[in-house]
Amino acid sequence: MAEITLKNIVKRYGDGYPAVNDVSLEIKDGEFMILVGPSGCGKSTLLRMIVGLEDITSGELRIGGKVVNKVAPRERNLAMVFQNYALYPHLTVFENIAFPLRLAKTPEDEVQRRVKETAELLELTDHLDRKPANLSGGQRQRVAMGRAIVREADAFLFDEPLSNLDAKLRGQMRTEISRLQRRLGVTTVYVTHDQTEAMTLGDRVAVLRKGVLQQVGSPRELYEQPTNLFVAGFIGSPSMNFLPATVDGTVLDTPLGRFDMRDRRKAEAVGDRTVVLVGIRPEHFEDASLVGDDRRERGAVVKARVDVTEWLGNELYAYVPYEAPADVAAQLRDLSQELDSDQLRTQAVVALDASSLISPGDEAELWIDTSRVHLFDPATGENLTRDEERAAALGRLADKEREAQRRAQRAEAEATSDTSDEDEDKGGTETAAG
Ligand SMILES: Nc1ncnc2c1ncn2[C@@H]1O[C@H](COP(=O)(O)OP(=O)(O)OP(=O)(O)O)[C@@H](O)[C@H]1O
Numbered sequence: 001m002a003e004i005t006l007k008n009i010v011k012r013y014g015d016g017y018p019a020v021n022d023v024s025l026e027i028k029d030g031e032f033m034i035l036v037g038p039s040g041c042g043k044s045t046l047l048r049m050i051v052g053l054e055d056i057t058s059g060e061l062r063i064g065g066k067v068v069n070k071v072a073p074r075e076r077n078l079a080m081v082f083q084n085y086a087l088y089p090h091l092t093v094f095e096n097i098a099f100p101l102r103l104a105k106t107p108e109d110e111v112q113r114r115v116k117e118t119a120e121l122l123e124l125t126d127h128l129d130r131k132p133a134n135l136s137g138g139q140r141q142r143v144a145m146g147r148a149i150v151r152e153a154d155a156f157l158f159d160e161p162l163s164n165l166d167a168k169l170r171g172q173m174r175t176e177i178s179r180l181q182r183r184l185g186v187t188t189v190y191v192t193h194d195q196t197e198a199m200t201l202g203d204r205v206a207v208l209r210k211g212v213l214q215q216v217g218s219p220r221e222l223y224e225q226p227t228n229l230f231v232a233g234f235i236g237s238p239s240m241n242f243l244p245a246t247v248d249g250t251v252l253d254t255p256l257g258r259f260d261m262r263d264r265r266k267a268e269a270v271g272d273r274t275v276v277l278v279g280i281r282p283e284h285f286e287d288a289s290l291v292g293d294d295r296r297e298r299g300a301v302v303k304a305r306v307d308v309t310e311w312l313g314n315e316l317y318a319y320v321p322y323e324a325p326a327d328v329a330a331q332l333r334d335l336s337q338e339l340d341s342d343q344l345r346t347q348a349v350v351a352l353d354a355s356s357l358i359s360p361g362d363e364a365e366l367w368i369d370t371s372r373v374h375l376f377d378p379a380t381g382e383n384l385t386r387d388e389e390r391a392a393a394l395g396r397l398a399d400k401e402r403e404a405q406r407r408a409q410r411a412e413a414e415a416t417s418d419t420s421d422e423d424e425d426k427g428g429t430e431t432a433a434g
Pocket residue numbers: 013014015017019037038039040041042043044045046
């Protein structure tokens with residue numbers, strides 16, 4: 001078990017390009033940290049520096065308190081699972097899992113014990129004598145994970161381990177990885193593109209953009225209180241809508257209409273800027289005809305022409321194109337491209353109650369939950385209305401939940417080991433090098 005501390009980590013490749021640029025990040029002992037960001041933002045590079053497959057240009061990397069910048073990969077005792085995990089086709093599942101132990105010349109009885117324990121954990125016991133070719137995709141993925149687990153490494157590093165699996169299997173494996181990590185309590189860094197994985201797997205999420213760390217926080221904190229336009233646009237699907245607006249006190253004049261956000265604090269945060277980008281998540285709109293009077297009071301209503309609708313059973317998406325000044329339109333287009341998304345153009349996506357009867361071509365009355373609106377500086381992307389107090393409270397909530405979860409898992413693990421284990425007093429926590 002170990003914490004991993006990155007201090008001002010920089011990676012410049014041969015051509016001088018800073019793939020990772022001054023990243024500082026503290027991953028606590030036993031924490032599950034998710035790394036997300038668009039393609040090419042430096043996620044894999046960061047992981048590879050942690051395991052030691054890539055030199056660190058400058059900065060300090062500590063594992064379990066020790067500086068390891070110059071320590072060889074096999075002496076770091078970390079286990080990495082890649083997207084394109086390779087199993088040895090001629091070896092059985094047992095020998096595939098046992099492989100790192102064989103390399104380390106671990107005694108046979110210990111190999112037997114540890115592989116069997118690992119197989120039990122991953123529900124592979126019935127398959128130990130089979131060859132990888134005869135397994136399903138999910139089973140193969142579990143064998144690859146078994147090989148990482150069997151080493152009793154100080155930390156797990158995953159680089160998009162599920163991206164080759166189909167949607168259903170991904171869902172299953174996601175749950176399994178989450179359970180396993182909590183049960184073993186091993187520090188984990190997990191790279192993903194997938195919104196659902198990012199939001200559900202980790203204790204905290206770190207968002208990278210062009211090698212620069214943007215924000216680290218619990219999924220909920222990133223979702224509710226993003227620090228900037230980039231994080232706001234990256235986290236959540238469909239993405240947050242960004243509308244250019246001129247500000248007059250608490251009144252916002254947007255392409256969807258004028259409305260009063262009736263919030264002095266937010267108005268003050270705008271300072272002397274006259275133009276801002278208003279961020280509204282799709283679900284913070286509603287069909288105004290479905291909003292009761294008391295709720296209506298707590299928001300604002302705008303009128304807008306709906307272009308396309310999609311009824312999904314549990315909700316209704318409506319697309320509302322709007323006009324924006326050329327420079328803002330260009331900015332939104334750039335951001336959209338960088339986020340690998342086809343959204344965020346000059347079109348708002350609103351998620352309405354499924355009972356809504358709004359249809360394409362309608363001049364629809366849309367209610368906006370103004371308390372959830374964020375305002376961004378169009379030049380710097382900074383979120384002007386981030387609520388630090390709320391963000392801190394969400395951070396504490398996440399810590400509390402994590403503690404409770406860990407305690408429950410530990411109790412469960414102890415209960416099962418009390419009933420099923422006989423003598424396991426020596427060598428239980430020995431680690432294998434390599
Ligand atoms: N060996 C290398 N030599 C030079 N540049 C590299 C090398 N490996 C990666 N890069 C560059 O470093 C940047 C970060 O790459 P990295 O593979 O870490 O991105 P990533 O976030 O993992 O992307 P993806 O989501 O596509 O896997 C990219 O711009 C890439 O072109």
